[in-house]
Amino acid sequence: MKRGTSRDIRTANRYEVLRQIIAESPTSRQELAAATGLSLATVATLVGELLDLRMITEVGFEDSAGGRPRGLVAVNASGGALIGVDIAETYVHVELFDLALNVLARAEEDVRPGESLPEQVVGHVAAAVGSVVAQAGVEGARVLGVGVSVPGQVDRDTGVSEYAPNWDWHDVPLLDLLTEHLAYPLYLDNPLRASAVAELWFGAARGRGDAVVVNLGTGVGAGLLLGGGLHRGVSNSAGEWGHTTIVLDGRECRCGKHGCVEAYVGASGIMLTLRETHPGSALLHAEDQTATIAALARGLKGGDAVAAEVVRDTVRYLGAGIADLVNLFNPEVVVLSSWVAAALGEPLVLAVREAVARHALPRPTAATEIVLSPIPTDPVCLGAATFALEGALQSVGQRTSAKRAAPGRAKARNSR
Numbered sequence: 001m002k003r004g005t006s007r008d009i010r011t012a013n014r015y016e017v018l019r020q021i022i023a024e025s026p027t028s029r030q031e032l033a034a035a036t037g038l039s040l041a042t043v044a045t046l047v048g049e050l051l052d053l054r055m056i057t058e059v060g061f062e063d064s065a066g067g068r069p070r071g072l073v074a075v076n077a078s079g080g081a082l083i084g085v086d087i088a089e090t091y092v093h094v095e096l097f098d099l100a101l102n103v104l105a106r107a108e109e110d111v112r113p114g115e116s117l118p119e120q121v122v123g124h125v126a127a128a129v130g131s132v133v134a135q136a137g138v139e140g141a142r143v144l145g146v147g148v149s150v151p152g153q154v155d156r157d158t159g160v161s162e163y164a165p166n167w168d169w170h171d172v173p174l175l176d177l178l179t180e181h182l183a184y185p186l187y188l189d190n191p192l193r194a195s196a197v198a199e200l201w202f203g204a205a206r207g208r209g210d211a212v213v214v215n216l217g218t219g220v221g222a223g224l225l226l227g228g229g230l231h232r233g234v235s236n237s238a239g240e241w242g243h244t245t246i247v248l249d250g251r252e253c254r255c256g257k258h259g260c261v262e263a264y265v266g267a268s269g270i271m272l273t274l275r276e277t278h279p280g281s282a283l284l285h286a287e288d289q290t291a292t293i294a295a296l297a298r299g300l301k302g303g304d305a306v307a308a309e310v311v312r313d314t315v316r317y318l319g320a321g322i323a324d325l326v327n328l329f330n331p332e333v334v335v336l337s338s339w340v341a342a343a344l345g346e347p348l349v350l351a352v353r354e355a356v357a358r359h360a361l362p363r364p365t366a367a368t369e370i371v372l373s374p375i376p377t378d379p380v381c382l383g384a385a386t387f388a389l390e391g392a393l394q395s396v397g398q399r400t401s402a403k404r405a406a407p408g409r410a411k412a413r414n415s416r
Contacts, residue, residue: 011394013038017046018055018075018393019386022100023201025074026059047073053396054079055099075100081138082388083146083184084381085125086191089166089218090290092121094128095381096136099389101202103377105135113287116167118177126181144392145185147384149194150174151219153237159188165254166219187384187391191215192239194383195337195373196223196230201386203375208332212325213373214241216318217338218289220262222325241325242266246317264317267293267340274310281306290339297343311344311351319355326360326368337373338380346372 013036020035021027033043050056050073057076061069077100086093089111096105109124129146152164159175175186196205196213205211205225213223220242224231231238242262243255250259251272263269267289274284274292283299283306285291299307322334334356336349353370360368373379 011390013042014046014049014393014396015390017043018050018389019201021050021056021073022075023206025100026072027074028062028070028072030070077102080144080392081136081142082144082385082392083129083132084194084378084384084388085129085146085148086194086378086380086384087121087125087148087150088191089151092124092128093378093381094125094132095378095385096132096138097382097385101382101385104138105132107131107135116169118161118169118172118174121167122174122177122181125178129182129184140183143184145187145388146178146182147187147189147194147387147391148174148178149189149191149380149384151191153235153240154188154190156188156236159186161188165256185388185391185395187387189236189384189387190221191217191219191338191380191383192221192223193230193232193236194223194381194387195379196225196239196383197386198375198379198383199223199335199337199373200225200230202382203373203379204333204335204369204371210329210331211333211335212329212331213335213337214322214325214341215338216265216336216340218267220266224329225331226329241321244321244324246321261317261321265314265321270296270310270314270340273313274306277309277313278306283307283310293340293343297345300344300347311348315348315351315355319352320359322352322370323356323359323365326356326364330364331368333369333371335371335373337375341372348372 016036017032020032029040029043029047033040054076056073059072059074061071063069077098079099082097084095091111092109094107095103098104107128109128111124150161150164151166153162155162161169161172161174163170175188178186192215195215199205199213209228211225215221222239222241224239243257243260245259246261246264247259251263252258253260253263271289271292274281283292283295285295296307296310300311325334341348349370349372356370357365375382
């Protein structure tokens, strides 16, 4: 295992202080020290660095009990821009944020069936990124980085999509391809990590020590937040819960195995359940996952018996799978995220709670909330933008420690 250097630790501390400032602006150095567990002297130094970088600004003072007034700092929203990219099987969604992580612009490109070549997907990403930059009217120099989320297993150090089962990608040099179109630092990860960090910063996992963020979309997985931080695993592969076995010798999954959770609760798995049980249903839109899930959601809210039956069948597997997560990780909260969960909404959450209570042990079940993601924007884009922010802080640290002038644009490969 790679050991962290003092520079890595400093970068991590700088990132954590900025995260707290973004979450709690305005705030004092004393409050930051209490929230991060760092010494007041360390916080003061890190705050000074962030002020020099113009990422934060002084905003006045607050009275303290019997002491000198405390200086307050806040994020400098106009101090830079961040871009988050959510690459999914049926779309590429891109959002541009200010440093306070407010959305300034959005763009989406449809990914049609058969448009799965890396060059085609990269073209969609480049077009959407260009669109948000133009909409927001930001200068290229203000863009601190672009976080790119792609499904499957990724190597963050090399920028390679090692395996994306939805497109049968193997060892695709995604960031190299994107660098031919985008003149910004690039940071690669996958939606499990991105959505988990989004919930940690602004969502249902904020302030929680242990949380599981369940992504329900075309693909299925679980972002893990353990001990107050993101758990990646030794090869950045933690959370591939969608490819755990729930039915021995069951349905074939896109990963090539049989009986995976994803084969029953992902969008294509839900469509297959509908096709098997009610092949002539008007709810079924052939080859169109988004339209089918939307039809099921409308039917569920309108009391349609077929929609209720399909969702009930789906929840049988989903509830058992989430019960396993509850038993394994004993989280404070399980967050249902991504577009399938958002479409099916609270009726899905209520059914999942009942199913989990039937399958999980009573003690961890009693300690776990199960909620729908409250994030109003695309959580994957939001999380991907935080990876770009983290990478920008790391790059600053590297340049500072080297005591040399900032170099020309180079491909950024990794953040903490």
